[in-house]
Amino acid sequence: MSTVRIAGVGLIPFGSYGDRAGRELFAAAALAAFEDAGVEREAVDQLNYGNFMGALTEHQGHQAPLMAEAAGLSCPAITYEEACASSGAAIREAVRTIRSGEAEVILAGGMERMTTLDTGEATAALAIAADELYEVRGGVTFPSAYALMARAYFETFGGDREDLAHIAVKNHKNGAANPHAQFRKEISLERALDSPPVATPLSLYDACPISDGASAVLLVSEAFADDHDLDAPVSITGTGQGGDRLALQDRETMAETPATAAAAKEAYADAGITADDVDFAEVHDCFTIAEVMAIESLGLVEPGEGITAAREGRTTADGEIPINLSGGLKAKGHPVGASGGSQIAEVTHLLRGDHPNSDAVEDTTVGLTHSAGGTVGSAVVTVLEVEQ
Amino acid sequence: MSTVRIAGVGLIPFGSYGDRAGRELFAAAALAAFEDAGVEREAVDQLNYGNFMGALTEHQGHQAPLMAEAAGLSCPAITYEEACASSGAAIREAVRTIRSGEAEVILAGGMERMTTLDTGEATAALAIAADELYEVRGGVTFPSAYALMARAYFETFGGDREDLAHIAVKNHKNGAANPHAQFRKEISLERALDSPPVATPLSLYDACPISDGASAVLLVSEAFADDHDLDAPVSITGTGQGGDRLALQDRETMAETPATAAAAKEAYADAGITADDVDFAEVHDCFTIAEVMAIESLGLVEPGEGITAAREGRTTADGEIPINLSGGLKAKGHPVGASGGSQIAEVTHLLRGDHPNSDAVEDTTVGLTHSAGGTVGSAVVTVLEVEQ
Numbered sequence: 001m002s003t004v005r006i007a008g009v010g011l012i013p014f015g016s017y018g019d020r021a022g023r024e025l026f027a028a029a030a031l032a033a034f035e036d037a038g039v040e041r042e043a044v045d046q047l048n049y050g051n052f053m054g055a056l057t058e059h060q061g062h063q064a065p066l067m068a069e070a071a072g073l074s075c076p077a078i079t080y081e082e083a084c085a086s087s088g089a090a091i092r093e094a095v096r097t098i099r100s101g102e103a104e105v106i107l108a109g110g111m112e113r114m115t116t117l118d119t120g121e122a123t124a125a126l127a128i129a130a131d132e133l134y135e136v137r138g139g140v141t142f143p144s145a146y147a148l149m150a151r152a153y154f155e156t157f158g159g160d161r162e163d164l165a166h167i168a169v170k171n172h173k174n175g176a177a178n179p180h181a182q183f184r185k186e187i188s189l190e191r192a193l194d195s196p197p198v199a200t201p202l203s204l205y206d207a208c209p210i211s212d213g214a215s216a217v218l219l220v221s222e223a224f225a226d227d228h229d230l231d232a233p234v235s236i237t238g239t240g241q242g243g244d245r246l247a248l249q250d251r252e253t254m255a256e257t258p259a260t261a262a263a264a265k266e267a268y269a270d271a272g273i274t275a276d277d278v279d280f281a282e283v284h285d286c287f288t289i290a291e292v293m294a295i296e297s298l299g300l301v302e303p304g305e306g307i308t309a310a311r312e313g314r315t316t317a318d319g320e321i322p323i324n325l326s327g328g329l330k331a332k333g334h335p336v337g338a339s340g341g342s343q344i345a346e347v348t349h350l351l352r353g354d355h356p357n358s359d360a361v362e363d364t365t366v367g368l369t370h371s372a373g374g375t376v377g378s379a380v381v382t383v384l385e386v387e388q
Numbered sequence: 389m390s391t392v393r394i395a396g397v398g399l400i401p402f403g404s405y406g407d408r409a410g411r412e413l414f415a416a417a418a419l420a421a422f423e424d425a426g427v428e429r430e431a432v433d434q435l436n437y438g439n440f441m442g443a444l445t446e447h448q449g450h451q452a453p454l455m456a457e458a459a460g461l462s463c464p465a466i467t468y469e470e471a472c473a474s475s476g477a478a479i480r481e482a483v484r485t486i487r488s489g490e491a492e493v494i495l496a497g498g499m500e501r502m503t504t505l506d507t508g509e510a511t512a513a514l515a516i517a518a519d520e521l522y523e524v525r526g527g528v529t530f531p532s533a534y535a536l537m538a539r540a541y542f543e544t545f546g547g548d549r550e551d552l553a554h555i556a557v558k559n560h561k562n563g564a565a566n567p568h569a570q571f572r573k574e575i576s577l578e579r580a581l582d583s584p585p586v587a588t589p590l591s592l593y594d595a596c597p598i599s600d601g602a603s604a605v606l607l608v609s610e611a612f613a614d615d616h617d618l619d620a621p622v623s624i625t626g627t628g629q630g631g632d633r634l635a636l637q638d639r640e641t642m643a644e645t646p647a648t649a650a651a652a653k654e655a656y657a658d659a660g661i662t663a664d665d666v667d668f669a670e671v672h673d674c675f676t677i678a679e680v681m682a683i684e685s686l687g688l689v690e691p692g693e694g695i696t697a698a699r700e701g702r703t704t705a706d707g708e709i710p711i712n713l714s715g716g717l718k719a720k721g722h723p724v725g726a727s728g729g730s731q732i733a734e735v736t737h738l739l740r741g742d743h744p745n746s747d748a749v750e751d752t753t754v755g756l757t758h759s760a761g762g763t764v765g766s767a768v769v770t771v772l773e774v775e776q
Contacts, residue, residue: 055441056443058520059516061440065633066519069634078629082452082466099490100484101488128450129449131448132448243453373453
């Protein structure tokens, strides 16, 4: 299977953008990607765009043609909505379209404005990623859903709040060096443990923030990269997607995430690698417990080992398999529709050696991204590799 | 380029479904498609699903995995959002994915619940397909936007309200025989002309209704159809997509729809045909004036001739090129996310000879569908052909 090259990536710092329109944010990320790539806008065949809650936060649907216009493009544009995995799905489909030969150059990414709502409103809006009939009407929001998953995990494999706090400490430490991170400060274990409860056993520092942000990735065929003599050492060599029942109550277990395992199995086979070949990963840590389940379902650690991996230093920057060197959703921020693209951009920088945390992965060749929707009712996994 | 076979199609009558959940509607359409196809659910590799305004009408996003579950599927599922062209885009991407060899069987379609809102609320919700900053805040809704387009058309090419009324009469006549149509009654020219004004020059019978509905199309590779000895005489032989500025004010003209022309050009080239080869079409007549611009931009009539085509009997069931034999969005109804898939299902029935209006297209081989988003900021065109 032919690979797809990453010609350039573009990010804006995640955070709060006041009254700026979402189109401005995506335009800025796209501009950065074009500057990084050295590719003309006229070469773009298609825009694959991810957005989740624009109908609620900006009263704006039909965003793809609007974002194409904002990015200076004149090409067909498609919006992908897969909850928190929206731009992960948009990028996976872009890879498949380029491989098929139907396009040579696709701009893919996403955007989310969230701070137009207050925290309560945003939490209610995010809940549309859960099952409205069988979860939301019963009072489930995402903090409570992940709290249920954490309790199920603790009952199945053991672990406690302090194990989770070590993940928050690790991700904040990683994010402190990242110019695109919403939170650029380290936190102490005590501070994480003393933070106010949100939904027991999860407290404030177990949760990612409400964020505005955008991401853009310029994907090209190998032939295009060669013909245009592009400096594009990083390729996407594998993708996979998995699905599950949307409502937690309909699943066999709440302590594991089979959609992630299915996506990883497909992505590894697609890339011709195994989990053992992965050197580092950006995973979907909307809550600290989500990182635990992600690295287990991805096969990066054994079942039951994810909970202590940060505490034991296995997933820290100097550990055997660094996780979320960007800061993760936890510290970098989680503008829902932008997060999947942001992960791809961060891994690209890390593999190219031009990321503030690149030293942690020097001489490595395989990075992975994992993007999940809702309580992992959907998951997208992408394998990235760099030429030596 | 290999073709993609339509193994089966499923529709439910469009209309008002009271308090039934959207998932029930899509499950019913999917069930009908599986029964029509004689294919097992286990064979499905992927669900491509279109929905536009579920966040506003059912407070439900992340619908694709939910609909997969409702349809009895265990496979990855993706939501496509392209405003009123959402399932048109979902089906186009399904065709491209099957052609690439990455999937053999894809269920594609869409669903929309709209009658959960009253007419005023639904009109406001639909407006998220327009440019919120530069159109909606200025008071533009879709009836007024299409009224502006009608005025621009009249100034450029001539025409009047009576010409438009002939289109409404034609589509109601076609819809009267369709068991899936929301309005199954003929109307007189006088009744159309006497209907109350909505946005001058458009009146009530120039507008499609607010609808609930779902559609499902089971697409398979030629190899799968052959291996399983399927009775699947209709193929999708070409697709195309075009885009335009979202806001009317940013376009060079409001009297033409270049996104449709671009989509048609690509679809015709893809299928290896010209507009002259098209025997009949389902086009996006959210308002009567939209049908006029569609058939001109598709090249089915010359520029300026679309306005009188219905009056002159060129586009009636017994005319040279029947348009909207299903009743169109005007009489069949327009559950936004379902409409593109509905058009494909209707053309499939017409080409197979098992549609109440099949007599009108006996011995023809090429049907076309045209699905548009907003004021044609995006457009998807699909060419269908039947084996003789």
